[in-house]
Amino acid sequence: MYRTHTCGELRASHAGQTVTLAGWVNRRRDHGGVAFFDLRDRAGIIQITINPDLPKEMLEQVANVRNEWVLQIEGVVQKRPEGMANPKMETGEIEVIAKTVTVLNPSKTPPFMVNTDNDLPDENMRLKYRYVDLRRERLTRNIVLRHKVIKFMRDYLDTQGFIEIETPIMFKATPEGARDYLVPSRIYPGQFYALPQSPQQLKQLLMVAGMDKYFQIARCFRDEDLRGDRQPEFTQLDLEMSYVHRDDVLALVEGLFTEMIPVVAPNKKLFSSPWPKFSYKEVLERFGTDKPDLRFGMELIDVSEIFAKSEFKVFQSALSAGGVVKCIVAPKSAEMSRKEVDALTESARGLGAKGLATLAIQAEGPKGTAAKFVTVAEVAEVKSKTGAKDGDLILFAADARAIVNKVLGGLRVVLRDKLDLADKTMMAFAWVVDFPFFAFNEETQAWESEHHPFTMPKMDDLQKFDTNPGEVYSDAYDMVCNGYETASGSIRIHRRDIQMKMFQMLGLSDEEIQTKFGHMLEAFEYGAPPHGGMAPGIDRLVMLLADEPNIREVIAFPKNQAGRDVMADAPSEVEPKQLKELHIQIRE
């Protein structure tokens, strides 16, 4: 037997026991002829003491041992001498006095240190040696947290009557907006499987099949352009329910997350329970984005009426063009330097603003770029409407409504980070509902699906399909948290006539509809129940719970930001024979 205990489980109650341990040397110290090894395994770290009275050959071997060597230690657990306990270590009250030391495998000096998060090399080096990087306590903790999150989801949904069903990875191209990854078929020359962008069609077919409540921790694949925090493959909690309305789905998911957070991340708190629910319109008006961070205030406030008769040209011209004047109040920021305000103005321009007007509220009268253009009465009204106090800085945007919302919504996030306004222990979940059904693409001059083409429109809006598509709303919903979209879902179309209408609105020809979606339309003719679902993303959720800056920190073997596995070197070239078997060749 390689070991009787894990390193991390030993406590003072084991004192006197002879144990066998196996693990990695986390740190070695030598002190007056005695060697101390911190031996590490997934469970924790324990101090091994190597006294000079061991056999000579063993001591000679011990002399060579360095960090990350793999050792097996037989020894006796002993309470540390008075005053030598280390309260920072869970095993800090004890040590193991070695009787035998066996080297199971030596290690070269690792490319970076495992026993600290400092001095890490650039990310590609970490990814190349991912099997070393994952040994760091922080990454190990992330991977264990991910396991716990997913385990909780599965257990919870099981008790709610859901069954997990595996759907194929090799399926048919599903036009859901992104590019498909393709898999050439060897048996059918010129034909391809596609990796699923999500199991959307399959989970709907499972509802038609009477599976009632389905979920799956599902791998999804999107061949998108590399930017931001994306991976070619990602994981979502894919779920679908029959005989439900929107609020049934929201209640299920809210229940799951509300029960889960305290269990898997006791250091996190739910910002509010029940979660707030905003319409798409309202959330844009109040937070300037459909992914609001609710952990702090600083809502967008419409002050158009106050400035209806303003002589400030910037406000006047925006209002007379049918636009709005809105503002946000940055607390205790009246003393912000010129340079800081310039930086905010630059951010505003990057978000589409022509400029930024500011009022620094101060006891001796307002300052800032708008100060000399506004009246005392206007300032008083703004203070009254916004609740701004002496010492606050008010930032105004005046333009078309959509631009104003985007600018102030963006500045709100910039100020959150700058002023450290968000409590990092909070998980501020919320629902956003009542999305528009169509979006008009100015470029192609065509209506596009705002969600995906299987989303059910509000039944009352059905008759506006032809007359006024822009006024049709959908039964889609998003779950947001701390400024991220953490899930998206909808009630689905379950009637063939509505689904046909939808495809036709999107400009698909009858032939395209048949080739791509014939099986879905046909399924709806054989007793499809009303159904809906959603799909919380796992990677981002665990990232938020682990306080990590990107999802690569919570994935065991992520691709780098250039979409490569730099450890195994993938993608890579293959044998010409393989391509020939697959009936394809490289296009030069």
Place this chain on the structure above:
Amino acid sequence: MYRTHTCGELRASHAGQTVTLAGWVNRRRDHGGVAFFDLRDRAGIIQITINPDLPKEMLEQVANVRNEWVLQIEGVVQKRPEGMANPKMETGEIEVIAKTVTVLNPSKTPPFMVNTDNDLPDENMRLKYRYVDLRRERLTRNIVLRHKVIKFMRDYLDTQGFIEIETPIMFKATPEGARDYLVPSRIYPGQFYALPQSPQQLKQLLMVAGMDKYFQIARCFRDEDLRGDRQPEFTQLDLEMSYVHRDDVLALVEGLFTEMIPVVAPNKKLFSSPWPKFSYKEVLERFGTDKPDLRFGMELIDVSEIFAKSEFKVFQSALSAGGVVKCIVAPKSAEMSRKEVDALTESARGLGAKGLATLAIQAEGPKGTAAKFVTVAEVAEVKSKTGAKDGDLILFAADARAIVNKVLGGLRVVLRDKLDLADKTMMAFAWVVDFPFFAFNEETQAWESEHHPFTMPKMDDLQKFDTNPGEVYSDAYDMVCNGYETASGSIRIHRRDIQMKMFQMLGLSDEEIQTKFGHMLEAFEYGAPPHGGMAPGIDRLVMLLADEPNIREVIAFPKNQAGRDVMADAPSEVEPKQLKELHIQIRE
């Protein structure tokens, strides 16, 4: 709200309650102006009674309702009248008297009946309408069973300190014997990801990363030729442990299965506990195969010594050529017809035998093809050694040992089915260990890995690598059940020098080794712990537990036997634009 209860959960205790149900019409009967609908959902079936006193419009709608229509029913639960209870239905004591009937979705007449397993069309028709087929109670039960099996595995391994870790689906070509499915990269022209044949390398790297105990319900992909019961993608319980010897892994897996079977399949019994453990050599000698079905006896018995001086030419020539004479005893088969024996002989020939000798043991003296060539003494000795009784049929094979084992092993299975010898309620698990490390490929005149190239040889055999590869044994092991291999595993190589030696033995050049396995060899230099694991297949296990004849019956959306998804039509042709983006073209 669409429903207050599921159809299947109602019992006599609900009598008097007003309930709302939603589901499919499983069967409609009309009787004296009253319509009876069996309404079905995943939970079960309940009888709905539609009395003629409902509003006229509702009755008109009801008149159209046929099987598989989706209805919402509001009604009152009522005990059935005396003598009308149906004890075959779980809800058979009650019925729901409808107050309102709402058609949620009509259904065309389905392509085959859902409420029976009889009169099913050919499998391709079932697969094309998989969303209809899955509504059959039998298939629904299989999918739920699969969920329960996997849920049990996860829960058990979690309590044993395992963590589930997701490994990439888009990875690097892994040469594990089968062809890889490839995924062309859009971003790196001419380069390809590969779908994993198993997470073998990744799980070993997780051990190097200190993850200690890993598992994953892993999707695996092999582009093999289509024959038998294969799917392009399949699911395995992939697991790996650090600091273990072979028997640690076996104990873990045996514990899991032993606890699982009674919970997930209470109608099944474990044939023996603890499970028998056979060496590869022993299992071939006794059962003629390394995948023995232990649910019945009929072991292969070596009678070479008895016939050492036989004058029966068939036996003589086999023995004098260094071969063996072995037999199996078919119980109560002495009266088998000439035609039946001929069929067995044909089977034997198909398995590689030159012929088949038989002895029908009868009170009046033996009959059969060998009867006139054997002495009374020989018959007596054979009866004594095999325990054959009057009325039994003894089947002999005489040839080289490997051929004899294969022939009798094959006949043993033929006779099992013919004579119905195997108790279908039994799950006869066993271990097969001590496999040869190398297999000599006569065709290529080269040594090949019998398991896979990461399997650890028995340490004592290491020095025979160069001198006598055929005598090297490995730390590989198989789990078998009812004649199937249900899992395969091994202790892995964790030392660079042994792994290098292994690759060199397999004839790989240094450059190939570096390109394909450089990352593994490098990982072994940075503190790789001893480790091992195994990978029980999920599909076949559930198939056995569900008493199904093939794995397609326990997969929600399987490919057909030609590797196609006939429901969505995949693989299929794609847009030329997509291929262009991927830098490939079809080879004409």
